[in-house]
Amino acid sequence: MHPRVLEVTDRLIARSRATRERYLTMIHAAASDGPQRGKLQCANFAHGVAGCGSEDKQTLRLMNAANVAIVSAYNDMLSAHQPYQDYPEQIKQALREIGSVGQFAGGVPAMCDGVTQGEPGMELGIASREVIAMSTAVALSHNMFDAALFLGICDKIVPGLLMGALRFGHLPTLFVPAGPMPSGLSNKEKADVRQRYAEGKATRDELLEAEMSAYHSPGTCTFYGTANTNQLLMEVMGLHLPGASFINPNTPLRDALTREAAQQVTRLTKQSGQFMPLGLIVDERCLVNAVVALSATGGSTNHTLHMPAIAQAAGIQLTWQDMADLSEVVPTLAHVYPNGSADINHFQAAGGMSLLIRELLKAGLLHEDVNTVAGHGLSRYTREPFLEEGKLVWRDGPTKSHDESVLRPVARPYSPEGGLRLMQGNLGRGVMKVSAVALEHQVVEAPARVFEDQQELADAFKAGELECDFVAVMRFQGPRSNGMPELHKMTPFLGVLQDRGFKVALVTDGRMSGASGKIPAAIHVCPEAFDGGPLARVRDGDVIRVDGQTGELRVLVEDAELAAREPAVDTLNNAVGCGRELFSFMRLAFSSAEQGASAFTGSLESLK
Known part of the structure; x- marks a missing residue:
């Protein structure tokens, strides 16, 4: 072992x-x-x-x-x-x-x-x-x-x-x-259509056709x-x-x-x-x-x-x-x-x-x-x-890969390490899926642009306000704030900006899941902004370092100044509608992301 x-x-x-x-x-x-x-x-x-x-x-x-x-x-x-x-x-x-x-x-x-x-x-x-x-x-x-x-x-x-x-x-x-x-339409082709749609270069009919050819x-x-x-x-x-x-x-x-x-x-x-x-x-x-x-x-x-x-x-x-x-x-x-x-x-x-x-x-x-x-x-x-003649049997599986562009032996890995990075610093603790991010994109140091809703970022992109290097801070997306939704609505826009040569990254107390994509994203950051975590003290223009190679997650602001700032408060009323009000008791019981964002954590730990 x-x-x-x-x-x-x-x-x-x-x-x-x-x-x-x-x-x-x-x-x-x-x-x-x-x-x-x-x-x-x-x-x-x-x-x-x-x-x-x-x-x-x-x-x-x-x-x-x-x-x-x-x-x-x-x-x-x-x-x-x-x-x-x-x-x-x-x-x-x-x-x-x-x-x-x-x-x-x-x-x-x-x-x-x-x-x-x-x-x-x-x-x-x-x-x-x-x-x-x-x-x-x-x-x-x-x-x-x-x-x-x-x-x-x-x-x-x-x-x-x-x-x-x-x-x-x-x-x-x-x-x-x-x-x-x-298999249907390849995932790469689907992602390309999504990005072209985000840029206004593909119609909604073309987008729908691509999506339905992929999920078919x-x-x-x-x-x-x-x-x-x-x-x-x-x-x-x-x-x-x-x-x-x-x-x-x-x-x-x-x-x-x-x-x-x-x-x-x-x-x-x-x-x-x-x-x-x-x-x-x-x-x-x-x-x-x-x-x-x-x-x-x-x-x-x-x-x-x-x-x-x-x-x-x-x-x-x-x-x-x-x-x-x-x-x-x-x-x-x-x-x-x-x-x-x-x-x-x-x-x-x-x-x-x-x-x-x-x-x-x-x-x-x-x-x-x-x-x-x-x-x-x-x-x-x-x-x-x-x-075999209608009967289920098990045989020894293959001893070598039939396609090393998909699956490799330990002797010839894609990378000597796995795809998960623990991110930590004065903004808290989070994780990054580095396996999907090209090495040249894994380190970003740039001014923060703070958002509290995915649509805000989409609107800023369409208005041409994001044609620069920046770190998108998407806060009040943690489990206790709004239930921690996935945030893939931003992915095509950030992907377009990266393709245009800008250095972009995402820092959030929300989720991006298994389709995090090619953008360096420090996610699940805790303590979350709702609980007064450091993300609540970040301001537009603060320089943030997101280093997917060393695991550093830091806002380049003096500790004393950061601590003296009044934390922002979630002003969006996302707790009502679509049944969300029924889950308010559960959101308040959620543990931190690092503890599984679970309503049961405390009760299970204390069992006698």
Whole structure:
């Protein structure tokens, strides 16, 4: 094992010892003493099976049969989730074939960041993760289940499902993906049309045609944003079947993997004699593996929020420093848009997850000695699924890349370090995704231009006010201020200015996610402006240094002068409309971005 990986793992275990022990005590008690369907009162049990067919009712009276909860984020507006429409029936049938039962335990909300981008609904994004976690808990609260299957893919949905599932960590659990849509218009061509539209050089009809040619069918969007990062991390964490993440929807192999997922989770139940609950899979080593894979592939910066929040749900105290320290020694092995021109289907064809995991294991950067839904040992995930005469089998995956412009071995990485940089200085602490930013653009020192709304920046661009070197400060975008929406509305404008030769950067307490793009962006800055953080004291014209190479984030103002300034106050009334007023209590409960921007952080840390 690489010494840095061991060092971070050891300190994570030491830091988390008390909270992890409390968590394990909780799930062991639930597994041994908690109510199960055999201990329910007759009336309770009758309610729980009243909607079942007679065959399933009879099966559920037999305590040696497994009852599997199905929790789904299906809706047919999300292209990634549309294929889930028929999964519950497929799963139930696969379970019946082995003498078990599946019950649709509950649905969770699923919003599409692509639809809400730049709209008021985007401000519900982080809050929706907490709602999904709570909805998951409600679905599992009936104590009718021996195991659980989770159907979810996109941005806040998988983290929310996992956070909720971990509070029922005594249950064997498996995540069931649906796969990416086939490749359409390339991401580079789509981005080029967006930039031309921002400059007034493309019509709205041309823009719409490009967008609909890129996002064109059921399945996950093909760029390497948060949704596909979720899938990659679930596989590296051992929560998917090996090789399941990036098989396209509505194919025979995809259907076979879904059936196998249903049957495999029953093999992890107490009834099977091979009991492996979720809480014993997601441990410190598992989380370190996830961070390593995130760094090696330049994955979504949203996971600097999600991974600490997921860790908290398992009683583990993961920090940005842990993530940055791992990123320093993990080479970048994948170039998938926005880090390169390829999409996730090209990544799969080049060698995909099996080759990525093989390379990282060979370099001692992943813990092999971990529990997974496929059995003990991460080396199981160097295999790939295939159909042989209609039967699902796994074979050894490739030992070399089929396209080194997309996926490389550790011996020839794109970069000797990962794609994540911890940014810190007198403006606070944040993160930058440097893997998508060309080396010559990673350092910017220029006057600040302060904005408190994305439209302000767009208007300034259209008015010709931004034809210069500058650092855009977009503040009052943090979790407690307005729910921390993604800020991609600015990306085309800043990209145009960079292409015109200006040195531009972004500093914000908001989010940019997995599609951060080519602009150096120090994001998730905390303390956030709403809480009086340093961003609230920045003024137009202050010179700011954003150094993506050293991690420096600094306004070049004397400390005394900065401290003496009256902090700005958020004057925009963004708390009402589009349902935002319903979430005001949650915004006030959110922790800092570094703690996961979670409404649950404090309550989970203090559990006795």
